[in-house]
Amino acid sequence: MIPTITLAIDPSLAAHRAEIGYIWRTLLTGMGYGWREQPWDSERVxxxxxxxxxxxxxAQIVIHARPDRWANPAQARLLGAKQWDGYDLPLLAGDQANAQPATSNGTLHIPDDPIFAAFWLLSGYEEEQYPTVKHGYRDLTGAPMLEQGLLRRALASAVGCWLADLLQHYGLPPGLPRWPNGAELAATCGHDVDYPEVVRWLEPLRILLRQGARGLGAAVDVISGRRTHWHFRSWxxxxxxxxxxxxxxxxxxxGSLLEYATGLPDPFYDVQAPHFRALFHELSAAGWEIGLHASYRAYTDRTLFAAERVRLAAASGQPVDGNRHHYWHLDPHQPEQTLLMHEQVGFRYDASLTHNRYLGWRRSSVWPFFPWHRxxxxxxxxxxxxxxxxxxxxFGQKPFNPGDRQTLLGELRETVTRQGGLLLVDVHDYVYDDRLFPGWAATYRALWEDLAARGRVWFATPATIAEHWRQRAAQIAAASEGLGP
Structure with a gap:
């Protein structure tokens, strides 16, 4: 049985109906609640x-919307976070920083429109305030998200968690569980396969650049063939x-070395080679997922993008349901156009929205979501x-993420645990060897072992997690009425 709320939306907000309906559906789905939309003149909601x-x-709860923000979302600005009932929620310019929800005649009144704030973050308006640099990355220098550590606190999904707690305080049962088997959170890894085969004369130079003289022995091992990047069985x-x-x-x-040198940094291997076909069979037979790492310029041409998916499916003999872009390379000016291309190509899920430089959640949610196209x-x-x-x-981006590694990852883990979300990490295929990449695999191992020891974690492939969430969302929508455009 899916718990259901009744909701009435002010008809004066009709011009923004599509956006408002979207964010309410997204939040309530994450919370695990169905909905029954009621007319504005209803007796009680x-x-x-x-x-x-x-x-x-x-109503039990009245949320005061900000029509001025809905009319001009690009004008909103994030100042930081405010604490409401123990949750970090977005603080936008013009909010009453010290204001708290207040009860009047038995109704709880909520100021400052946290519903808009969740939409604004989830739709990418916040990141657009900052300059785009090489590869389409955002430079968040001086941004509250970076300076106050808010990327690691998932402010958009925090709005949903806070609202769910309010509903339970007013007598509703907990929402439909987010994860199977009583799990508090889900966890999975996607290994980007960039350099599974070393170029023996080139890789030693890269080792010396990373490690200096300390890497001389490892560089010699690579030249002699004693160390490689082929560590699929190790992972x-x-x-x-x-x-x-x-x-x-x-x-x-x-790709090729020549292309790499001229600014097209696609990897050099051929997925149709016999040893890759054998690898695909080994991975899939043991329960690992094969996904697409879309090439550097895949986002520029839907036909080529679709052909990459078809080529990998043919080579692997497996359906390719998921994608992550090489270099996180989406359309740098309109990332939503690339996200729409995922739908057009036929992917069930994508995992490309993050910041290359900065630890945390680019769209401020630890819950899976269907992105908005403006x-x-x-x-x-x-x-x-x-x-x-x-x-x-x-490691390479450490100057942008100062602090102890395990402490920073512990903050991510605690955010995901508290919000009942998904901890999805990206660990490259070639970083397993501790001599070549000191501490890289060990950091991942320590995090995963810690999660396993704590229990109540659902470990599954990204495709399995995505399919679970899609089915759960469909179940909630089928039990609901209203909130359409």
Missing amino acids: TIAYTAGPAQPPP MELEERIGARSAFYFVARQ GLRREIRTLQLPTGWMDDHL
């Missing part, structure tokens, strides 16, 4: 979302001991699995 000054219907054994399964994302477009004014049908940590955040 659970929640009234009012723009004022018209009197809202009798499988590590994860198997914990009871986990992950995905390996392969690039189907074969031009079409509808949600995109390819599910987004939010990635929280890439291995390089704590």
